[in-house]
Amino acid sequence: MSQTTTNDSEDGTLSKDQEDSPSIDEGSCGMGGGSALKKGPWTSTEDAILVDYVKKHGEGNWNAVQKHSGLSRCGKSCRLRWANHLRPNLKKGAFTSEEEKLIIELHAKMGNKWARMATHLPGRTDNEIKNYWNTRIKRRQRAGLPLYPPEVSSQTFNEDLQTQTIGEFSSVAAPHCSLLQGTDYDIPDGMMDHLKSNQGVLSYAAGMPDISVGGMLTHGLGSSQHCSFARPFIHRPKRIRESETLFPGFGGNTGLPLFDQFQGNACGKISRAELSFSYDPDPGTRGL
DNA sequence: AAGGTCGGCAACCGCAGCTAA
DNA sequence: TTTAGCTGCGGTTGCCGACCT
Numbered sequence: 001m002s003q004t005t006t007n008d009s010e011d012g013t014l015s016k017d018q019e020d021s022p023s024i025d026e027g028s029c030g031m032g033g034g035s036a037l038k039k040g041p042w043t044s045t046e047d048a049i050l051v052d053y054v055k056k057h058g059e060g061n062w063n064a065v066q067k068h069s070g071l072s073r074c075g076k077s078c079r080l081r082w083a084n085h086l087r088p089n090l091k092k093g094a095f096t097s098e099e100e101k102l103i104i105e106l107h108a109k110m111g112n113k114w115a116r117m118a119t120h121l122p123g124r125t126d127n128e129i130k131n132y133w134n135t136r137i138k139r140r141q142r143a144g145l146p147l148y149p150p151e152v153s154s155q156t157f158n159e160d161l162q163t164q165t166i167g168e169f170s171s172v173a174a175p176h177c178s179l180l181q182g183t184d185y186d187i188p189d190g191m192m193d194h195l196k197s198n199q200g201v202l203s204y205a206a207g208m209p210d211i212s213v214g215g216m217l218t219h220g221l222g223s224s225q226h227c228s229f230a231r232p233f234i235h236r237p238k239r240i241r242e243s244e245t246l247f248p249g250f251g252g253n254t255g256l257p258l259f260d261q262f263q264g265n266a267c268g269k270i271s272r273a274e275l276s277f278s279y280d281p282d283p284g285t286r287g288l
Numbered sequence: 289a290a291g292g293t294c295g296g297c298a299a300c301c302g303c304a305g306c307t308a309a
Numbered sequence: 310t311t312t313a314g315c316t317g318c319g320g321t322t323g324c325c326g327a328c329c330t
């Protein structure tokens with residue numbers, strides 16, 4: 001939209017911006033290469049080179065793109081550009097209401113698993129979904145609205161309970177969740193206090209009127225819904241970062257387990273038929 | 289009209305998982 | 310078994326146009 005993604009000259013020749021590019025980085029992207037790598041917006045010339053390269057060699061082996069095509073872009077940058085903008089069958093434009101419903105539904109189920117969510121939205125990229133969601137969070141926070149419509153919260157919760165009851169992924173979930181389903185969850189007092197004090201601003205909790213943070217903990221964290229909420233407490237560097245986002249100031253070193261695996265299992269079961277809730281993606285803010 | 293703020297988007301960064309040597 | 314390279318993912322930042330005051 002606003003961003004110029006192809007900012008070279010009309011005739012497609014190498015424009016000035018390719019020479020004095022927004023920024024030249026000496027071997028960033030993790031891997032050095034010695035040669036200066038360009039950063040910033042892609043030009044249509046670069047796009048063409050990348051498309052041509054992928055046509056000839058296929059996707060993957062992104063680091064070879066720089067070597068073989070002469071593009072001054074690191075492999076990561078090429079992969080991202082291809083995945084988000086050049087890949088065929090990409091759907092452009094605003095999300096349809098169906099897609100919005102699906103995103104909300106999926107996020108309620110799996111949390112910030114953008115890539116996984118993208119697999120349920122053909123033609124959409126994880127980046128698009130992530131951007132959409134982040135914007136949505138901002139809007140809803142500003143409007144003081146819950147993140148999820150109540151229908152989504154309770155529906156998702158019930159589905160997951162059902163799912164678990166019939167043992168759809170119990171073989172995977174059990175080892176993790178059993179740790180949480182005992183009577184003594186062993187939640188440190190300080191942590192509990194922190195959770196309570198943050199409840200008002202917890203985006204997840206805010207969207208779950210029936211499942212307050214306290215309720216989550218006393219209710220049993222066995223469902224995938226709960227487990228995904230439990231993720232912020234996971235003892236793992238990456239998750240700690242996440243936890244700091246959701247629970248500022250809380251370090252997350254509680255030794256609670258990781259649920260990503262069975263989340264993935266649970267996530268694959270969503271069908272369009274489930275989207276029966278009445279919903280407004282952003283009540284009161286759509287017309288912003 | 290000018291300045292400030294917001295919304296939307298593209299792209300970068302750092303980390304983790306996977307795999308081949 | 311270890312290690313280095315590659316890839317993918319999620320978080321974050323910066324840019325720019327639109328809108329508001």
